[in-house]
Amino acid sequence: MRFEMSDWVQGKAENGELIQGFIVAIYETEAVLKVHVVQSDNEAVVGKAVMMREQWLKDMPFMETEDAGQIADLIDLALATQDGAWFQELSARLKQGARKDAPSGGQVGHRAVRNRLDLPRYQ
Known part of the structure; x- marks a missing residue:
């Protein structure tokens, strides 16, 4: 299996x-x-767990962010x-970024979410 618990994924059901x-299981x-x-484009499944076949899914791209x-x-x-x-890691980075004046301070990674038009939306 190419995925692990808590990996961020996207796919088509x-x-x-x-x-x-x-991923939760x-x-x-x-x-x-x-x-x-x-x-999801189906609002009824947002916040719920759904079963997906491995071949229907792919990793979400990883991007860097500096914005508080x-x-x-x-x-x-x-x-x-x-x-x-994750909460502890993000809180520490937010505090670290607040202490630094440089724009590169407090970088943290996140996954970019793409819609059907393939435009990035950040989460």
């Missing part, structure tokens, strides 16, 4: 809906993953997903 989210024998959906507002948004996401380690 069997019925054609686009989903973006993170892996069933290797069936090559199936349970994905907690944070964005984006880091704060990621902190909110870490709280919503109850990811304590």
Whole structure:
């Protein structure tokens, strides 16, 4: 299996809906993953876990961010997903960035979300 727990993924479900989210369970024998959906063109599945075949999914691209507002948004996401380690990491980077005057201070990685038009939206 090419994915691990908590990886951010995007893909197209069997019925054609686009989903973006993170992996919450892996069933290797069936090559199936349970994905907690944070964005979809089907609003009914947002916030729910859906089963997806491995071949339907791909990794979300990794991008760097320096913006304190984006880091704060990621902190909110870490709280919503109850990811304590990520929350601590983001909080430390936000504090570190606040202490530095240089624009390169406090960089933190995040995943860019792309819509059907392939335009980036940052999470």
